[in-house]
Amino acid sequence: MASAREWEMLWFHSHFEALTTTCHGDAWQAFVTAAMSSQHGGAFIQVDPAGRGDQGCDGYVDGLMFACYGAKSPSDRIVQDKIDSDLNKARTHWGHLMERWAFVYNNAAGLPVMAGKKLADLRRSHLPNLSVENWPPEVLWRECLRELDRDDLVRLLGAPPAPDPAAATYISQCIRSLARTRLSPEIGPVPMVPPGKIECNNFSDATSSLIKEYEPHTHHVRHYFKMASPGEHYQVSQNLKFRYTALKATLDGSDAIFHKLVDEIKEDAFSSEPQEFEREYLSAALLVTTHFFETCIIFESPKAANVPAE
Structure with a gap:
């Protein structure tokens, strides 16, 4: 039998994986930014897209730039265009601050094939001083959520x-x-x-x-x-x-x-x-x-x- 802490983490992880299938569009971006804010506090920068737009920044912390994508039924062409558009805007407006660029999406099954190839090509292209990263839900859990305090997990996912x-x-x-x-x-x-x-x-x-x-x-x-x-x-x-x-x-x-x-x-x-x-x-x-x-x-x-x- 799992300990009380292990049991709660099982529930948080399971509930997170269920959430990724129902959280789309702006709601997915809001969840990711809330999770990153919980982990990094004041070091995490969230940009209001009103006015001039976010200029390719869905969130930034210590050299890591996020591009969030939470489509319900992702189209291969649309996802490829999203990757190109967000990365190009981020490099244009934030390039001198970026060391890593992460495409954070909600589909645990992966990306459409050509969109996946697009990311693979970008990773192999060795963009100057920039690492391109693939963040499906499990990477978001591993890099962010499983490190959070219990109170933050309750706020994001509800009490177990x-x-x-x-x-x-x-x-x-x-x-x-x-x-x-x-x-x-x-x-x-x-x-x-x-x-x-x-x-x-x-x-x-x-x-x-x-x-x-x-x-x-x-x-x-x-x-x-x-x-x-x-x-x-x-x-x-x-x-x-x-x-x-x-x-x-x-x-x-x-x-x-x-x-x-x-x-x-x-x-x-x-x-x-x-x-x-x-x-x-x-x-x-x-x-x-x-x-x-x-x-x-x-x-x-x-x-x-x-x-x-x-």
């Missing part, structure tokens, strides 16, 4: 769940909230998910570890259902299946879907409750989501993922 399993009262409140929507009076068995489900859904390492850390505690949820009214488990599983299907149509990536499910369950169950127990609420919602990841039809199973398309 409590490290211990939530109390039974919070678990039952989550489940009762999900059970309020009556979808079908029929009761049916919910199949166990086969081994390999985490891997086939392409969760990040951080989210995979988060789920595995909570799996040993899902017996608390199973105990609740042993005492629950007939059909409640089926009712809740169908509710979550509906939510999962809707989120899958609008979000990119399993990390984002998993965290959004947790957030929705917490909000539905505890929106009117005192906020002093926020971490316990989040722990309960995470525990319930993990249980239904294991035992109901949300996310893809290895068998379904391997069925060839017709």
Whole structure:
């Protein structure tokens, strides 16, 4: 089992990776600059683009210039143009101050192929006194966020769940909230998910570890259902299946879907409750989501993922 600090860092890392799939445009630049400001304090310079524009500077600290790009569906041509435009403007207006130029983007899967080649070419071109750097989300995490104090991470990513399993009262409140929507009076068995489900859904390492850390505690949820009214488990599983299907149509990536499910369950169950127990609420919602990841039809199973398309 992870220590309390390790557990919190797992959650911060997993939540960050989910955020990168939903944070676009100006919101992505605002997140990056907030993270860098937290790390570097007064040494970090943020430029207001009003008036003359930022002249290629999305942030600057100690010789390192940032160009932020947070497209939802990046086009190869547009990304190449963005790299050329931002680098040329930065060299024109800030060149005497720059030692490193970093292209910071939100797509953990990487850049479109020709945009990647553009960066590779720039790195090999040996621009005078300038290092060109490729910063996907994992580099931003490694270079900046994982070095931040806990208070800064909470401000950027929200408070993590409590490290211990939530109390039974919070678990039952989550489940009762999900059970309020009556979808079908029929009761049916919910199949166990086969081994390999985490891997086939392409969760990040951080989210995979988060789920595995909570799996040993899902017996608390199973105990609740042993005492629950007939059909409640089926009712809740169908509710979550509906939510999962809707989120899958609008979000990119399993990390984002998993965290959004947790957030929705917490909000539905505890929106009117005192906020002093926020971490316990989040722990309960995470525990319930993990249980239904294991035992109901949300996310893809290895068998379904391997069925060839017709």
